[in-house]
Amino acid sequence: MFVEVEICLGTTCFVLGASALQELQLPEKLRRQTKISYVRCLNVCKNADKFSKAPYARIDGEIVAEISAEKLAQILEQKIKGEKNEAN
Amino acid sequence: MRQIELQRLKREILVYLIKAFYSGNFAENVRLIPYDMRPKGSPVPFRCCIHKERAILRLRTMSGLGLAIEDDNERAELSTYAAQALARTRNAENPLTVLQSACQGCAESFIHVTDLCQNCVAKSCINSCKFGAIKTVRGRAAIDNAKCKKCRMCIKACPYQAIVKTIVPCENACPTGAIAKDSNGLACIDTKKCISCGRCVVACPFGAIHNKSQIIDVLKKIREGKKVIALLAPAMLGQMPCTAGQLHSALKKSGFALVYEVAQGAEITARTEAQDLAERLQSGAAFMTTSCCSAYNELVKKHLPEMRPFVSHTKTPLYYTAEIVRREQPEAVNVFISPCLSKFAEAQQNSNIDHVLTFEEIGALFVALNIEPEELPEENFAHYSAREARGFPLSGGVAKSVQAAWTGDPAAVKPALLNGLNKTTLNELRAYARQGQCPAGNLLEVMCCEGGCAHGPAVLNAERSAAAQIEKYALAAESLRQ
Numbered sequence: 001m002f003v004e005v006e007i008c009l010g011t012t013c014f015v016l017g018a019s020a021l022q023e024l025q026l027p028e029k030l031r032r033q034t035k036i037s038y039v040r041c042l043n044v045c046k047n048a049d050k051f052s053k054a055p056y057a058r059i060d061g062e063i064v065a066e067i068s069a070e071k072l073a074q075i076l077e078q079k080i081k082g083e084k085n086e087a088n
Numbered sequence: 089m090r091q092i093e094l095q096r097l098k099r100e101i102l103v104y105l106i107k108a109f110y111s112g113n114f115a116e117n118v119r120l121i122p123y124d125m126r127p128k129g130s131p132v133p134f135r136c137c138i139h140k141e142r143a144i145l146r147l148r149t150m151s152g153l154g155l156a157i158e159d160d161n162e163r164a165e166l167s168t169y170a171a172q173a174l175a176r177t178r179n180a181e182n183p184l185t186v187l188q189s190a191c192q193g194c195a196e197s198f199i200h201v202t203d204l205c206q207n208c209v210a211k212s213c214i215n216s217c218k219f220g221a222i223k224t225v226r227g228r229a230a231i232d233n234a235k236c237k238k239c240r241m242c243i244k245a246c247p248y249q250a251i252v253k254t255i256v257p258c259e260n261a262c263p264t265g266a267i268a269k270d271s272n273g274l275a276c277i278d279t280k281k282c283i284s285c286g287r288c289v290v291a292c293p294f295g296a297i298h299n300k301s302q303i304i305d306v307l308k309k310i311r312e313g314k315k316v317i318a319l320l321a322p323a324m325l326g327q328m329p330c331t332a333g334q335l336h337s338a339l340k341k342s343g344f345a346l347v348y349e350v351a352q353g354a355e356i357t358a359r360t361e362a363q364d365l366a367e368r369l370q371s372g373a374a375f376m377t378t379s380c381c382s383a384y385n386e387l388v389k390k391h392l393p394e395m396r397p398f399v400s401h402t403k404t405p406l407y408y409t410a411e412i413v414r415r416e417q418p419e420a421v422n423v424f425i426s427p428c429l430s431k432f433a434e435a436q437q438n439s440n441i442d443h444v445l446t447f448e449e450i451g452a453l454f455v456a457l458n459i460e461p462e463e464l465p466e467e468n469f470a471h472y473s474a475r476e477a478r479g480f481p482l483s484g485g486v487a488k489s490v491q492a493a494w495t496g497d498p499a500a501v502k503p504a505l506l507n508g509l510n511k512t513t514l515n516e517l518r519a520y521a522r523q524g525q526c527p528a529g530n531l532l533e534v535m536c537c538e539g540g541c542a543h544g545p546a547v548l549n550a551e552r553s554a555a556a557q558i559e560k561y562a563l564a565a566e567s568l569r570q
Binding site: 009010011012014015016017019020022023038040041046049051052068 | 090092095096099100103124125328329448451452454455458459460461462463548549550551552553
């Protein structure tokens with residue numbers, strides 16, 4: 001099973017940090033179970049002050065705000081560990 | 089890797105500022121920026137408490153308004169500053185400003201013996217010190233800072249690599265020694281020495297150094313209905329996830345009447361520089377350096393006058409482009425869109441350039457106005473730029489374009505690259521000037537930013553992805569070579 005990560009490269013996310021996520025280096029054991037893609041605007045930022053929570057990502061269909069390399073690694077670790085526990 | 093958190097913070101402020109500008113209640117909404125960014129009860133990510141967070145955001149907002157943070161009168165509200173920014177008619181003289189409340193006042197650089205010291209028998213550190221500054225204290229080598237001259241001999245001598253030199257990031261990054269601590273231990277820029285390369289802006293882990301933005305001045309002129317023209321640095325074509333034609337449309341949508349590629353001027357720079365080199369080599373000169381990096385031009389002026397005879401007389405791509413735009417559109421306001429902070433200094437000396445905006449400011453403008461370049465139609469530029477001109481902003485790109493414009497024997501040009509100015513490469517430049525020759529070649533391309541302008545201090549995109557995008561755009565065009 002792969003964890004599906006879609007990183008938003010719409011203008012707001014790109015300018016507020018997603019540009020650097022293009023060169024993301026995940027630890028090997030996370031990378032093997034993760035499928036990262038870069039997508040067009042996920043349309044979360046457009047209302048009111050929501051731009052200030054960019055960059056956004058969609059992880060297994062769920063929107064996550066203020067994504068960073070550190071936060072992504074944390075989420076992936078939890079998800080992958082969770083899957084293993086379920087399998088046992 | 090750039091300091092993403094800090095970039096994000098500075099850009100977020102710019103977005104708020106631009107939104108405030110279009111809100112109809114500019115001054116009041118600017119006053120509220122620190123409160124909007126850190127509302128009551130919000131987490132305090134960086135400082136000791138929400139009040140200090142807001143106080144520092146207030147000062148960062150000043151730089152977004154184009155003001156010198158050093159001039160802050162603590163009693164003044166941001167609304168007063170907003171009104172000031174809106175009323176001014178002249179650009180600030182020096183592009184950089186230091187936020188001393190954010191400056192951590194890092195410990196002054198010193199030599200330090202770490203826990204790795206094994207209290208060995210050899211005592212190489214003590215034996216290597218010419219100043220008698222090292223003694224054994226409580227089973228470990230200790231340095232007497234009053235006697236230490238920071239010669240680093242002990243660092244080299246220690247077999248355990250147990251001795252380190254601590255650094256002050258801004259001072260360490262500055263190639264010219266222009267930033268140093270004042271009497272309070274806080275960073276302060278000596279504008280007489282500063283070449284505006286922006287190294288300190290990128291290096292400071294507390295984000296204490298800012299550039300004074302001209303975004304409000306430009307937005308004001310757009311709103312007044314003036315014909316505001318964007319002069320697009322070639323590095324910008326690698327900065328957004330969209331095509332050149334879409335970027336063109338996006339700039340038009342954000343209020344620019346026309347967009348010129350500075351690559352147009354780069355073609356003239358390449359041809360002129362090739363001719364200049366030919367004449368110099370004919371008259372027996374050993375080498376010539378390029379002259380399109382404005383931080384390098386400032387460097388030669390302020391710190392390296394002995395290099396002047398070897399610097400090409402050719403003007404920068406921006407110079408030629410601005411000249412063309414002024415001729416074709418004499419009544420327009422010319423705004424250079426820049427990856428670089430020293431271009432503020434260049435613009436200050438050239439009446440054909442009215443303002444400079446950084447890529448970060450353009451990015452913030454797109455965010456504030458909800459512009460998605462990727463969803464816009466393609467619009468071609470009036471001038472079709474050449475391959476080498478598009479490749480100018482990458483390290484080696486200028487040398488390549490001079491070679492392409494070269495009309496003589498191709499083997500006569502031997503390009504050499506100075507990719508990134510620092511204290512070491514500055515010494516190399518000194519040596520070339522002193523000896524009157526450059527062993528690596530006869531055409532020395534100097535780019536103060538490592539990787540070229542595409543990796544300047546005010547860019548948006550990550551280095552590799554920017555370079556790949558620029559290369560792709562360049563390859564799509566015809567060569568300059570006839």
